[in-house]
Amino acid sequence: MKVMRLSLIMLFLAATFTQCLDKDHPGAVAPPTGMYTVTVENVSMPYDFFQSGAATMPEGTSEAGPAHPGQSYTFSFYAGKNHRLSFATMYGASNDLFYGPSGEGIPLYDGDTPTTGDITDWIQLWDAGTEINEEPGVGPNTGPQQPAPNTGPDENGTVRNITEVDDGYSYPAVSANLKVMLDYDGESNMFTVTIDNLSESSTGISPVVWGVHAQAYALFHEGMMNYGHGLEHVAEDGNFMPLADYLAMNTGYVSPVAPVLWVLHDKTEMPVFMDGQPDYGMGLETLAETGNPATLAESLTNAGYTVGVANMPEGSTEAGPLFPGDKYMFSFEGQVGKQLSLAFMLGASNDIFFAPDDDGIKLSFSPVDKDITKLFMLWDAGTEVNEYPGAQSADDTVEGGNVRLVDDGFMYPDVDQIIKVTIQRN
Incomplete structure (x- = not known):
């Protein structure tokens, strides 16, 4: 009996070890994949x-x-x-x-x-x-x-x-x-x-x-x-x-939310930006200043990443930003354990954008519809000097700074007063 139990234990350990092998090792078992759906909603109040x-x-x-x-x-x-x-x-x-x-x-x-x-x-x-x-x-x-x-x-x-x-x-x-x-x-x-x-x-x-x-x-x-x-x-x-x-x-900050760029990557990568470092020059500046993610999406695609853009509000037949009450929904196939990064402009700003940490969000095996709004922050691209939120003029001033959390001394609403982001593994 001892021999049989030992044999079963060894077989179990061998199977477990094989399933946990890294993808770079021959014979490795790939992590499970699934379809994920992300919803980004503008939940801000439509103040007059x-x-x-x-x-x-x-x-x-x-x-x-x-x-x-x-x-x-x-x-x-x-x-x-x-x-x-x-x-x-x-x-x-x-x-x-x-x-x-x-x-x-x-x-x-x-x-x-x-x-x-x-x-x-x-x-x-x-x-x-x-x-x-x-x-x-x-x-x-x-x-x-x-x-x-x-x-x-x-x-x-x-x-x-x-x-x-x-x-x-x-x-x-x-x-x-x-x-x-x-x-x-x-x-x-x-x-x-x-x-x-x-x-x-x-x-x-x-x-x-x-x-x-x-x-x-x-x-x-x-x-x-x-x-x-x-x-x-x-x-x-x-x-x-x-x-x-x-x-x-009936007074308050109202801002459209620009189209969303998303990218899948490994946990060791920071493809969109690095906190405390200058913009990579791949298109984040354009996204953060104008709301257009096309340049950054093309750069990341050319670099071999799986990339997408959500720019069609639900119920609309035309691409455009999200106004209060509007939402984007997009789906993609990804491996459990991969990282998901997103970036999208706070419309009424000079170069402020929403994003999680620079290393993204880990894809989970859980099928639960999960609210991940708390993982998002307001980032300053460091490419244009900020003005009073919502009152930016035509006099754009080049900043030449680093990507960082917003720290310009102005008052911004909390992120969850502007957006709600959820993810579900289908």
Whole structure:
């Protein structure tokens, strides 16, 4: 019996040893292969506003309040080439009139050129359509002709340009009361707005509620009733808080996610990048700066790797980036124990991309649909100087740095607030 047990043990050890042989040894048994499916989803919130806020203290004062003739408000923000600026401030000597640009907002770039200078011509006087107009106040520091807020008769009308309102009253031109300047700091990509209530103005103005947005009609749509988000409070009473609160709840970082490059490789290889080293010059720079993975995919294919690109959002018939709610799905055959590397651009950035560690993710034998989002990080390709996230300008500055985890001092959302990545062995 001892001989039989010993023989069986030896046979078992021999079989086990044979199955564990490395592929470089003759007679080695290859690791099992399988089909894997990866899903990359953009889970970010589709915020309506990129930045927003309220300018509440006139310059030179220490308390919130209206800006009387001779006073001004100032506020600053970042913005990208697709962004517009909207704001609203009460025409104090009225029942429900306010100053602001049209519903489309002010485009902050003309092509690659930031909008700057005197933008008073962009500003108009609007009737919120929420309270019937009464004779406007006359003279400095006067207010609406009603004894207390919200005591005027309701109008239930639409937002209209004052030039389209036939209320029998006359109103001064915007330029007679206000001067609005827009400045731009090219080093920080920051815009600054100054709204001067001119010394000869016939009205005070309320604290200014402002928002930076990509889509038109962010605060109101001319010819339609006000949205009910707080514009009525600004126009009737100069109360900025309800609208400012609404904008704050709907403000955040939104970014498309670029097409995904994936590559299979051995665990000793780092085919896409090496942490702390310069870009290899194989196409990562193009992927990280433009979102196009084609150059890197071709380079890796020519180097003998198994490579693929996912660029068709599910349900779409055209290639393109992932917007909030969209996802890519791709499948491939791979050996258990091989490494999978992925790289794809954070769209609203200069040269930031998503990827796991530089040695990739080990393929598992498990068939479970596994969430691997926690293995992904935001990397800086080190090829272009970073600007405020989402507000990159046309002035691309070569960095000449190393690939590294993002460390530029700007605030980025957590990775799992932007993407979700899962893998399943079919």
